[in-house]
Amino acid sequence: MNDTLKSLRFTLLAVVAALFVSAFIIVITDIEALGNGDFGKALSTLGTAYWGLFKGSFGSLRAISNTITGATPLLLAGLAVSSAFKAGLFNIGATGQMLAGAITGLWVGFAFQLPPLLHVPLALVASAVGGAAFGAIPGILKARTGAHEVITTIMLNGIASFTVLWLLKTELFKREGRDDAISKFVEDSAKLPKLFWFMGKRIDLLAHTGFVVALLATFVFWWLLRKTTLGFEMQATGLNQEAARYAGMRTKSLMVVSMAIAGSFAGLAGGTEVMGLYGYASATVAGDIGFDAIAVALLGRSTPIGTLVSALLFGALQAGGRQMQVDTDVPIDLIIVLRALIVMFIAAPLLVKAMFRVKGEVKSFGQTFRGWGG
Amino acid sequence: MKFELRGITKRFPGVVANDGVNLHVSTGEVLALIGENGAGKSTLMNVLYGLYRADEGELLIDGKPSHFSSPADAIAAGIGMVHQHFMLVPVMTVAENVVLGVEPTGRFGSLDIDEARRMVREVSDKYSLELDPDAVIEDLSVGVRQRVEIVKVLMRDAKIVVFDEPTAVLTPSEILEFFEIVRSLVAAGRGVIFITHKLKEALSVADRINVLRRGKVVGEALPKNTSESQIAEMMVGRAVQLVVDKTEAVPRESMLDVRNVTVVEPDGRVVVDDVTFEVRVGEIVGVAGVQGNGQTELVEAIAGLRRAASGSIVLGGRDITTDSPRERHEAGMAHIPEDRQRQGLVTDLSIVENLVLTRYHDSEFSSGIRMKWDVAKTRAKELVAAYDIRTTDPAQPASTLSGGNQQKVIVARELSREIRLAVAAQPTRGIDVGSIEYVHAQIVKERDAGRAVLVVSTELDEVMSLADRVLVMYRGRIVADVDPKKVSHMDIGLYMAGSRPSGAVA
Numbered sequence: 001m002n003d004t005l006k007s008l009r010f011t012l013l014a015v016v017a018a019l020f021v022s023a024f025i026i027v028i029t030d031i032e033a034l035g036n037g038d039f040g041k042a043l044s045t046l047g048t049a050y051w052g053l054f055k056g057s058f059g060s061l062r063a064i065s066n067t068i069t070g071a072t073p074l075l076l077a078g079l080a081v082s083s084a085f086k087a088g089l090f091n092i093g094a095t096g097q098m099l100a101g102a103i104t105g106l107w108v109g110f111a112f113q114l115p116p117l118l119h120v121p122l123a124l125v126a127s128a129v130g131g132a133a134f135g136a137i138p139g140i141l142k143a144r145t146g147a148h149e150v151i152t153t154i155m156l157n158g159i160a161s162f163t164v165l166w167l168l169k170t171e172l173f174k175r176e177g178r179d180d181a182i183s184k185f186v187e188d189s190a191k192l193p194k195l196f197w198f199m200g201k202r203i204d205l206l207a208h209t210g211f212v213v214a215l216l217a218t219f220v221f222w223w224l225l226r227k228t229t230l231g232f233e234m235q236a237t238g239l240n241q242e243a244a245r246y247a248g249m250r251t252k253s254l255m256v257v258s259m260a261i262a263g264s265f266a267g268l269a270g271g272t273e274v275m276g277l278y279g280y281a282s283a284t285v286a287g288d289i290g291f292d293a294i295a296v297a298l299l300g301r302s303t304p305i306g307t308l309v310s311a312l313l314f315g316a317l318q319a320g321g322r323q324m325q326v327d328t329d330v331p332i333d334l335i336i337v338l339r340a341l342i343v344m345f346i347a348a349p350l351l352v353k354a355m356f357r358v359k360g361e362v363k364s365f366g367q368t369f370r371g372w373g374g
Numbered sequence: 375m376k377f378e379l380r381g382i383t384k385r386f387p388g389v390v391a392n393d394g395v396n397l398h399v400s401t402g403e404v405l406a407l408i409g410e411n412g413a414g415k416s417t418l419m420n421v422l423y424g425l426y427r428a429d430e431g432e433l434l435i436d437g438k439p440s441h442f443s444s445p446a447d448a449i450a451a452g453i454g455m456v457h458q459h460f461m462l463v464p465v466m467t468v469a470e471n472v473v474l475g476v477e478p479t480g481r482f483g484s485l486d487i488d489e490a491r492r493m494v495r496e497v498s499d500k501y502s503l504e505l506d507p508d509a510v511i512e513d514l515s516v517g518v519r520q521r522v523e524i525v526k527v528l529m530r531d532a533k534i535v536v537f538d539e540p541t542a543v544l545t546p547s548e549i550l551e552f553f554e555i556v557r558s559l560v561a562a563g564r565g566v567i568f569i570t571h572k573l574k575e576a577l578s579v580a581d582r583i584n585v586l587r588r589g590k591v592v593g594e595a596l597p598k599n600t601s602e603s604q605i606a607e608m609m610v611g612r613a614v615q616l617v618v619d620k621t622e623a624v625p626r627e628s629m630l631d632v633r634n635v636t637v638v639e640p641d642g643r644v645v646v647d648d649v650t651f652e653v654r655v656g657e658i659v660g661v662a663g664v665q666g667n668g669q670t671e672l673v674e675a676i677a678g679l680r681r682a683a684s685g686s687i688v689l690g691g692r693d694i695t696t697d698s699p700r701e702r703h704e705a706g707m708a709h710i711p712e713d714r715q716r717q718g719l720v721t722d723l724s725i726v727e728n729l730v731l732t733r734y735h736d737s738e739f740s741s742g743i744r745m746k747w748d749v750a751k752t753r754a755k756e757l758v759a760a761y762d763i764r765t766t767d768p769a770q771p772a773s774t775l776s777g778g779n780q781q782k783v784i785v786a787r788e789l790s791r792e793i794r795l796a797v798a799a800q801p802t803r804g805i806d807v808g809s810i811e812y813v814h815a816q817i818v819k820e821r822d823a824g825r826a827v828l829v830v831s832t833e834l835d836e837v838m839s840l841a842d843r844v845l846v847m848y849r850g851r852i853v854a855d856v857d858p859k860k861v862s863h864m865d866i867g868l869y870m871a872g873s874r875p876s877g878a879v880a
Contacts, residue, residue, distance in 0.1 A: 226747075227744060227747070228743045228744060228745060229734055229735060229743055229744075229745055230743060231745075232727065232734055232745055235720075235723065236723065239721075240716070240721070242717050243716070243717050243719060243720045246679060246699065246709070246717040246718065247732045248698065248699040248700030248703055248732060248735075250698075
């Protein structure tokens with residue numbers, strides 16, 4: 001069996017294992033039923049919950065739309081983490097880079113009057129550039145001073161959050177008549193079209209063409225890795241910096257470039273949220289996406305296709321979780337537990353290996369985290 | 375005590391690492407286990423030491439079948455192992471390290487360090503190991519550290535001591551001392567298994583030699599009626615050229631001119647001290663010396679991985695002192711680095727990718743930002759064939775190759791283009807006899823094709839047989855520049871140790 005298939009099967013097993021453990025949690029927390037000794041009811045709760053999870057994620061066009069809506073920023077931010085991983089950098093700063101991209105995209109979105117065919121791409125480019133510029137900072141800091149990117153990206157997340165909070169209250173960004181941190185709307189010409197526009201005026205289909213942007217970005221990431229000298233340099237540096245230096249690669253500039261590329265993906269995540277979903281920016285526009293993106297990248301083994309699949313999975317869990325909460329008393333928080341379990345099973349391959357008696361060597365994920373020490 | 379392995383078979387997915395291996399060793403004798411890398415020596419020892427469980431076969435102690443399910447069982451049965459990589463705590467003293475895990479305790483469980491010291495002194499005296507129980511490990515030389523490991527094993531009352539490639543890290547004189555220790559162990563009624571891939575060592579210290587090839591014992595030999603080339607042939611499975619086959623060098627104009635180069639560490643230590651030499655077209659210059667005397671830093675300064683604090687480096691008339699590694703590469707310098715895993719290869723990348731690691735920016739392999747992977751693949755197929763790289767598929771990661779084949783990947787990449795100077799550091803470290811022969815032949819071929827070649831090696835035999843001119847480095851300086859045909863190994867050994875043969879003019 002080749003490596004890709006093996007790791008795919010392994011990821012799948014981790015998801016199954018997590019679903020099992022979550023099922024156990026659902027059953028034992030159904031206190032009412034258990035108190036009456038009614039195991040049958042507890043099991044039917046479980047059935048309803050998991051049916052809801054599926055129905056809410058793939059059961060209807062609306063469910064699929066919700067899955068895609070959730071997956072779009074996760075995919076772009078996930079690429080930000082994956083691409084940095086490939087270059088041996090651990091980018092915790094997707095949140096900050098998203099905020100930077102959201103703000104630059106927002107500004108282009110409302111400050112110009114242009115036809116949509118120009119305005120949308122221009123605003124997207126602005127988001128990517130904003131994210132790239134913000135992402136490059138930890139790269140420069142590492143190249144120049146050796147400051148570890150894990151520390152600097154976390155700190156820069158804080159800086160970005162509060163800068164955005166302040167910016168949103170300035171005259172330039174502030175929405176008329178509002179005192180809280182909420183921005184003007186972008187011009188209609190800068191709004192990303194809905195993905196299911198051909199379905200007429202159904203306002204419940206939130207999915208937007210930001211998803212197409214995300215798919216294109218995934219392709220760019222793949223192309224970069226497989227087809228370009230830069231991608232080759234990034235991977236060589238990420239896997240063995242000493243060898244890259246020996247081979248004449250400029251490893252320090254590569255750090256900056258890699259972080260800028262990562263930042264541009266995250267910036268697009270922020271921009272597409274503003275231009276596709278909200279139409280404006282608030283201080284919470286990035287939410288937890290930047291952190292969930294780390295799990296997405298980890299689950300997807302930092303490959304383009306893996307990141308895409310795991311972003312869709314996380315998007316589905318999020319959309320399905322809401323349905324599950326409606327259908328049963330199982331809170332949506334369980335989804336957080338489920339996601340955490342998936343990541344845990346992925347990070348502890350021996351556990352899954354033992355559970356499913358998988359034969360052969362399992363490559364540890366420890367390797368993904370190389371660069372922690374340096 | 376007699377220790378015996380009978381019909382040991384150990385399989386890993388896709389390989390049979392040990393295939394029906396029989397061997398036995400008794401107290402009072404030295405058994406050398408010799409084989410190329412990947413022949414299954416380490417697997418066999420891990421089976422013996424309880425780290426792996428054999429799929430088939432049995433272990434017999436004095437004729438009785440035994441089972442080891444962990445190293446603790448092996449230790450209890452009287453087997454001791456001195457690993458190639460020492461397991462010592464650098465900041466602790468000799469006595470503290472030796473008793474780690476079997477601490478003698480006083481009342482209330484407090485560590486009785488005096489008892490520990492006494493125990494170390496006792497063992498050390500008995501085998502004349504000359505260990506100071508209060509010395510801190512990090513202050514000790516590699517040879518002394520190895521003796522600490524030996525004491526550790528002896529204190530656990532090992533009847534059979536297994537040494538895994540014990541001489542790889544030792545200097546020539548330390549190797550001789552090590553052999554003395556082995557003899558005194560045997561004289562004191564212990565048995566020794568000595569794992570090595572060095573023929574000379576096996577012949578000089580062993581009572582019997584078992585040769586392992588592809589997981590099987592392919593022969594047993596007694597040193598007194600066996601020659602080096604016979605054993606080499608058993609190891610490789612064909613006749614092997616042990617001496618480098620080359621003609622007289624015909625040096626021409628100077629290609630590499632290193633003048634007054636000094637390299638200083640960030641902490642101010644001078645590691646290369648005012649070094650001047652030249653390498654001419656058509657000659658192989660060898661740099662000999664004990665590891666850690668500035669050879670690594672000198673090579674890095676020449677290759678551009680380290681900046682020289684002063685002095686100049688000229689390649690073919692062009693001053694490259696401040697050039698980047700890539701500029702030097704493009705000026706015609708090939709560099710085979712001393713550590714193939716750490717520097718020479720990205721082992722997680724494919725063989726194809728590794729074959730273009732230093733060359734991907736050439737117009738042959740890329741145009742602008744686009745990589746021409748199809749060209750790289752075709753080229754890789756040619757190189758795999760031309761340089762005899764043993765692989766089923768060049769798309770496999772380089773980590774799947776044996777050490778010798780990994781080295782061939784580097785040699786192929788560095789020497790398969792138009793170059794003017796080849797710098798090879800430790801070109802045959804840790805690779806098998808067959809590959810050594812091959813790499814040496816390639817290096818001589820480069821010389822004969824009109825390139826200048828600089829070879830740096832801590833293996834004195836290698837430098838002496840390969841080089842046309844030998845420089846000896848000691849404490850960052852070049853202390854000798856000699857013709858290897860006119861000086862003895864002994865004399866070079868003296869230079870390497872910092873002294874000077876009587877009557878010699880450097």
